[in-house]
Amino acid sequence: MALFRKTRFSQVGTREIKNVPKNIASKCPECKHVHIEKDLSQKLKVCDRCGHHFSLPAKQRLKQIVDEGTFRETDPGLTSVDPLEFPGYAEKLEQVREKSGLNEAVITGFGKLEGIELGLGIMAPEFMLGSMGSVVGEKITRLINKSREKKKPLVIFSASGGARMQESIYSLMQMAKTSAALARFSDAGQLYISVLTHPTTGGVTASFAMLGDINIAEPGSLIGFAGPRVIQQTIGQKLPEGFQRAEFLLEHGFIDRIVERKNLKKELALLLKFHQGGEKVG
Amino acid sequence: MASWGKQLAHLEEKIKELEIFAREQNIDLSGEIKSLQEKAKQIREEQNIEITPWQRVKLARNMERPTTLDYIEMICTDFTELHGDRLFSDDPAIIAGIARLGEQPVTVIGHQKGRSTKDNIARNFGMPHPEGYRKALRLMEQANKFNRPIITFIDTPGAYPGLGAEERGQGEAIARNLREMSGLKVPIVVVVTGEGGSGGALALAVGDWVCMFENAVYSVISPEGCASILWKDPGKAEQAAGSLKLTAEDLKKAGVIDAIIEEPEGGCHLDSKEMGKRLAEHLEEIVPYFQKMKPSVLLERRWERFSKLGVWTEETQAQKKVSQ
Numbered sequence: 001m002a003l004f005r006k007t008r009f010s011q012v013g014t015r016e017i018k019n020v021p022k023n024i025a026s027k028c029p030e031c032k033h034v035h036i037e038k039d040l041s042q043k044l045k046v047c048d049r050c051g052h053h054f055s056l057p058a059k060q061r062l063k064q065i066v067d068e069g070t071f072r073e074t075d076p077g078l079t080s081v082d083p084l085e086f087p088g089y090a091e092k093l094e095q096v097r098e099k100s101g102l103n104e105a106v107i108t109g110f111g112k113l114e115g116i117e118l119g120l121g122i123m124a125p126e127f128m129l130g131s132m133g134s135v136v137g138e139k140i141t142r143l144i145n146k147s148r149e150k151k152k153p154l155v156i157f158s159a160s161g162g163a164r165m166q167e168s169i170y171s172l173m174q175m176a177k178t179s180a181a182l183a184r185f186s187d188a189g190q191l192y193i194s195v196l197t198h199p200t201t202g203g204v205t206a207s208f209a210m211l212g213d214i215n216i217a218e219p220g221s222l223i224g225f226a227g228p229r230v231i232q233q234t235i236g237q238k239l240p241e242g243f244q245r246a247e248f249l250l251e252h253g254f255i256d257r258i259v260e261r262k263n264l265k266k267e268l269a270l271l272l273k274f275h276q277g278g279e280k281v282g
Numbered sequence: 283m284a285s286w287g288k289q290l291a292h293l294e295e296k297i298k299e300l301e302i303f304a305r306e307q308n309i310d311l312s313g314e315i316k317s318l319q320e321k322a323k324q325i326r327e328e329q330n331i332e333i334t335p336w337q338r339v340k341l342a343r344n345m346e347r348p349t350t351l352d353y354i355e356m357i358c359t360d361f362t363e364l365h366g367d368r369l370f371s372d373d374p375a376i377i378a379g380i381a382r383l384g385e386q387p388v389t390v391i392g393h394q395k396g397r398s399t400k401d402n403i404a405r406n407f408g409m410p411h412p413e414g415y416r417k418a419l420r421l422m423e424q425a426n427k428f429n430r431p432i433i434t435f436i437d438t439p440g441a442y443p444g445l446g447a448e449e450r451g452q453g454e455a456i457a458r459n460l461r462e463m464s465g466l467k468v469p470i471v472v473v474v475t476g477e478g479g480s481g482g483a484l485a486l487a488v489g490d491w492v493c494m495f496e497n498a499v500y501s502v503i504s505p506e507g508c509a510s511i512l513w514k515d516p517g518k519a520e521q522a523a524g525s526l527k528l529t530a531e532d533l534k535k536a537g538v539i540d541a542i543i544e545e546p547e548g549g550c551h552l553d554s555k556e557m558g559k560r561l562a563e564h565l566e567e568i569v570p571y572f573q574k575m576k577p578s579v580l581l582e583r584r585w586e587r588f589s590k591l592g593v594w595t596e597e598t599q600a601q602k603k604v605s606q
Binding site: 075077078079080081083084086087088133134135137138141163164165166167168169170171172173174175176177179180181182183184186187202203205206207208209210211223224225226227230231234235239240243244248252253254 | 441443444451453454456457460461462465481485488500501503507512526527528532533536538584588589592593597
């Protein structure tokens, strides 16, 4: 029966595509379709064949969400140092800054979303996997505090591999700091919507990302505390299909809604409008 | 290794042997053990030996080290354990209840490692599931209601990374504890007794006063985890232990902890009674100090304590424009 086992398609094509530089084409990890990067960016980095959401660089996210010309960045000059003189960290920061064109793994500021003024934090998965060190924690804390002072609603888009190891204990403390800031924000009766995008894990999941009045996730996003590889090593068995994906979290009651990227802005506007004009009662 | 190193290792081995022998045969060898300890101490002082961070990691994980339950029994009276998160189950990796510190009722909560291998398996090696954190929060809120100070004991490799833990929201449980602890109106005193493993440790460690045993460690990730992720080589854990700056001394410098409680020579497992005495003295001084504070002052101070942590540089807007 060897005849039927023969590969029907030639492998030559794939080999050629493998040689294409990374920034020109991206292969969809779900349906394996190869997209030209320029086209993909125009489609908000969503595969039009299967709906897979690629991770979205912070600046593109900002452009999609905020009304044109309304965004004013806060604390752009806050810069990471290498407080523990961790091997290779200073060089890594320099490289990533150059490559990503960003100063840190989060952009914070105030702008308008369909005319509604809000505090906005957007994590950058392209900057050291969106890991949270002192600067990310401090920028987010300041954003929360400023939103509280200005009495504005707050939306934070998470995308993070977790705490930044190279800043060790300082990174860990950012979890306590951002969560404490959110407690004060919530006590003031203000609205915080957390949008969890691919991937949101570790210290970010275990702090501000899970503390929204409303938690929203993009379809298929990996969301969890421990990374899948660590879990697999610990339990010594393969993880079930769909484990730690947005749909899994919805099923287990940890997020309110899954919203496709193309509908995010509309849906956020709808939710923000429910809470407009409402000062804290009592 | 230099000859004093061999001598020291030999002495430590002998001490351990004697201890095991004394316990098994139920005879008193404390005089002999003490004289050997003196000798070891003398060698260390002569050579001015610093314990390396990796050695501290090992000391912090030592199976012989007293557990949370041991400390509660040593420093408190009338300990009454309370169980369950009222939602799913009772997590044996976190122990909690009410006890008296002197005359004062306190809520005590801590990670619980096993005292034997069998016990350790039952306790999941002190690695909590979400229900452990939710039990802790339930009892902290209870303490808040009845105006009882809270003492927490930190000794965990980390929150458990497993299927059930993720299904039941490990991240959410930790996040909620961090948020809620920042607003509890009673004093929270945190004692890092052994391993302070990342978010799983922090979820019980948002307090007004964080003290740490001399050989305890506290970091964002284990040295093994750090080495295998960053350098793809778990064998470099010793190096990572140095880079992570996880010792009590490092953390005191960083402003993350407030006090270091010195351990008996060679580590607190060699003289747990003495360690208990030192801890009790420390707590009997610290807990009343915070009890005297007005809740509003206490909360503001707690917020200040955590909000200032971190290191960065800040270019002003004007400078930024110039540099562009």
